[in-house]
Amino acid sequence: MGTWGMGHFDSDTAADFAGRLDDARPGRREEIIREALALAARTGADEHLDADDGVVAVAAAALLAAQRPGGIPVDSVYGPDDPVPPLAPELCGLAVTALDRVVAGESELLELWADAGEGERWSAGVRELRAVLGGAMAPPAGQGAG
Secondary structure, eight states: OOBOSSSTTOBHHHHHHHHHHHHSOHHHHHHHHHHHHHHHHTSOTTSOBOHHHHHHHHHHHHHHHHTSTTOOOOOOTTSOSSOOOOOOTTHHHHHHHHHHHHTSTTBHHHHHHHHTTOHHHHHHHHHHHHHHHHHHHSOOTTOOOO
């Protein structure tokens, strides 16, 4: 895995994912993002999650989080060149599950960052994404279950 930074698109794998989104017709981009999140989300906690699948899930979650209140825009030169169309807010739950899996045991990506001595710092960036996406799942103030 060619990685040059901690940004969500600072690797060959994430940059390739961005290129795949740019090559897809606009109506297909949300489906590609959904598939990336679902792959990580459906991997059981005791199953091995491949580093590349984790990288792509984090990149997909970053694109979704960028569209949510409090989200940080994806401004990496390695991110998608073309604007990502508005994504369904319902993807937030899937993204949270995928991110939880990426920082759980048996995650090769977490292991690689830990081996580099940056596991906690990298995990903090994933937790920031999760916080934005988790907040997007909360009901508006005063509209809880009742």
